[in-house]
Amino acid sequence: MKRKVTKAVFPVAGMGTRFLPATKSVPKEIMTLVDRPLVQYAIDEAREAGIKEFIFVTSRGKGALEDYFDHSPTLEASLRKSGKTDLLETLKATNMESGAIAYVRQHRAMGLGHAVWCARRLIGNEPFAVMLPDDVIAAEKSCLSQMVEAYENTGGCMVAAMEVPKDRVSSYGVLDPKEDMGSLVSVKGMVEKPPADEAPSNLAVIGRYIVTPDVLRTLNKLKQGAGGEVQLTDAIANEITEGRDVHGLRFKGQRFDCGTKAGFLQATVSFGLARDEFRDELTEYLTEVVAAQKVAQ
Numbered sequence: 001m002k003r004k005v006t007k008a009v010f011p012v013a014g015m016g017t018r019f020l021p022a023t024k025s026v027p028k029e030i031m032t033l034v035d036r037p038l039v040q041y042a043i044d045e046a047r048e049a050g051i052k053e054f055i056f057v058t059s060r061g062k063g064a065l066e067d068y069f070d071h072s073p074t075l076e077a078s079l080r081k082s083g084k085t086d087l088l089e090t091l092k093a094t095n096m097e098s099g100a101i102a103y104v105r106q107h108r109a110m111g112l113g114h115a116v117w118c119a120r121r122l123i124g125n126e127p128f129a130v131m132l133p134d135d136v137i138a139a140e141k142s143c144l145s146q147m148v149e150a151y152e153n154t155g156g157c158m159v160a161a162m163e164v165p166k167d168r169v170s171s172y173g174v175l176d177p178k179e180d181m182g183s184l185v186s187v188k189g190m191v192e193k194p195p196a197d198e199a200p201s202n203l204a205v206i207g208r209y210i211v212t213p214d215v216l217r218t219l220n221k222l223k224q225g226a227g228g229e230v231q232l233t234d235a236i237a238n239e240i241t242e243g244r245d246v247h248g249l250r251f252k253g254q255r256f257d258c259g260t261k262a263g264f265l266q267a268t269v270s271f272g273l274a275r276d277e278f279r280d281e282l283t284e285y286l287t288e289v290v291a292a293q294k295v296a297q
């Protein structure tokens with residue numbers, strides 16, 4: 001079954017413990033790269049890929065996310081009054097058409113697979129995208145657009161994939177390739193967080209997926225997998241067992257793991273350097289800092 005992908009699920013119910021104490025009161029997805037929260041990058045990517053309905057799986061303490069996508073009449077009136085049309089324009093990206101965004105709660109953090117399953121009634125019987133906003137991808141054509149395009153030919157399930165150093169594979173879901181066709185790889189197995197010496201490859205899954213409703217049915221039945229959580233990769237791997245297609249796409253672009261502090265810092269520098277208004281000043285500053293570090297060593 002091939003159909004257009006128009007819905008995306010954003011699982012954001014995790015506790016974000018790696019960013020404590022910040023995430024004690026600020027949702028990780030609201031943390032900001034330059035001047036836009038992580039979630040804005042994900043929404044922009046989804047829009048570019050043709051997504052029309054945005055489903056957030058949230059948890060207690062994520063109210064700031066709902067406010068972010070709401071109209072702010074007082075702020076907008078004040079900007080209008082002072083003629084700040086450029087800022088009003090900037091705010092437009094944060095507004096959602098009525099009914100285009102929905103929130104469901106995951107009452108306990110029982111894993112990514114469980115979070116996706118919580119959105120089942122809003123998805124119904126059609127393929128959908130899953131996007132993790134803490135994976136931020138800088139790309140000429142957005143990562144999800146590349147996947148949607150490839151999916152139009154393959155159908156089935158598709159995951160975004162990238163090569164990682166062998167000693168890092170145990171942090172990822174890892175693909176067992178059947179046929180490597182260059183950017184597209186057909187997959188005969190998937191393992192969640194394998195030890196480096198047992199990993200079937202170094203092709204890791206990152207936070208973009210296109211999945212069929214069959215995956216929801218599997219999540220319904222799935223027993224707890226690796227780490228005592230319900231894993232999305234286990235449900236996708238089950239598709240292979242059932243004889244259905246799963247592909248990995250080596251997307252073109254640079255992925256930043258903004259779920260880690262080091263990744264977040266790197267993304268901040270890269271996105272800063274990508275902006276005309278900061279490039280020169282930031283380059284000069286970084287050059288000075290690096291030179292001073294070398295002298296100090």
Ligand code: UTP
Nearest residue numbers: 011012013014015016017018109110111112115
């Ligand atoms: P992570 O593994 O990064 O967990 O989840 P986390 O809670 O966000 O962060 P740490 O590890 O405690 O620092 C990957 C994605 O899956 C979502 C998270 O919100 C994040 O977007 N998730 C994870 C859920 O929605 N529910 C869960 O039960 C687990």
